[in-house]
Amino acid sequence: MSNNEVNESDCCGNGCSNCILDNKPKPSQRALLAGRPNVILNYAKFKLLSNEPCNGDQQVRCLHFVYAESEDKTEQAGILDIPPGHHVMLRMDQQASPLLRPYSPYWTDFASKEFKLLVKLQPGGAMSAQLSGLQLEQVLQFRGPIGNYMHDASSAKNIFIIAQGVAIAPTMPLVAQVLDNEDDMSRVxxxxxxxxxxxxxxxxxxxxFGKYWNYSSCLYLSQQQTELTSSLRYKESAHLGRLNIKDLAAQAPKGIEDAKIIVIIAGYANFQRDMREQALQALPVAAANIFAL
Ligand SMILES: Cc1cc2nc3c(=O)[nH]c(=O)nc-3n(C[C@H](O)[C@H](O)[C@H](O)COP(=O)(O)OP(=O)(O)OC[C@H]3O[C@@H](n4cnc5c(N)ncnc54)[C@H](O)[C@@H]3O)c2cc1C
Structure with missing residues (x-):
């Protein structure tokens, strides 16, 4: 594949925990095993297949993209590998410097080269303005995968995944990879x-996910105004109020106490910071085992 260099101008400047400058897109183990190139390692074109509002909110969009086939035969035979918890960079060319923003797929298909994003359009946001006018079949440029979290399924772990708002997106493939592997005895x-x-x-x-023995979830709703119980679905559990140290400590593992604890946090930078501090106080987790996406 052509020029796979990363330089200063490839950074979006948003202060991502996993900046592209420190996490250069590189061939994954999976792509190497398949013996086929990962089409997204350098900027590649993806066509918009659908653009639906999420939860009826026009400002939160589910965007579905497919690789727009290249003339290059090697790339045609390629795969799309965006490992769980990794993000991609969207580039929009403008008159001055290109506009760059990171987005985290919540679903990817390796063979059909498709992925889905959950995007919250920010009022006054530069990329949001571009995305709000997206047309079906429109072609956008993405590059990745960017990130450093890798799950090790060889020993059972207690994995805490803490997500804020739309940042639930990158946590979905992380959960799926544990649940889809019958040999993985980790609990999420x-x-x-x-x-x-x-x-x-x-x-x-x-x-x-709730159908699996090794998965449990809880919703923490900071501003829920209406009565909750009747709105919850079967097996859904929820707390009114923000997630705090007490709640986290109450989730401390019982059953496989010996298993290593991993904490993964997805959300804005201040949320990542607060949750990291709370996790260190509430759980017997080593600082090195707390990951921000
Ligand atoms: C690793 C990573 C993954 C991400 N994944 C996702 C994802 O999956 N989905 C998603 O929706 N988002 C995601 N984001 C956030 C995303 O990258 C963008 O930041 C977001 O879409 C807003 O971009 P924007 O260009 O529209 O807004 P920006 O132009 O960056 O502005 C953001 C906000 O700041 C305000 N603002 C801008 N300029 C000023 C100013 N001068 N003064 C005051 N306020 C100002 C804007 O009004 C807007 O509300 C991710 C971020 C990171 C770091």
Missing amino acids: RHLICAKDLKHVYLRDQLLE
């Missing part, structure tokens, strides 16, 4: 923080 506790039930995204998938 998915703690989902949102303003209210209407702002809990991908609920149907969460309920599907």
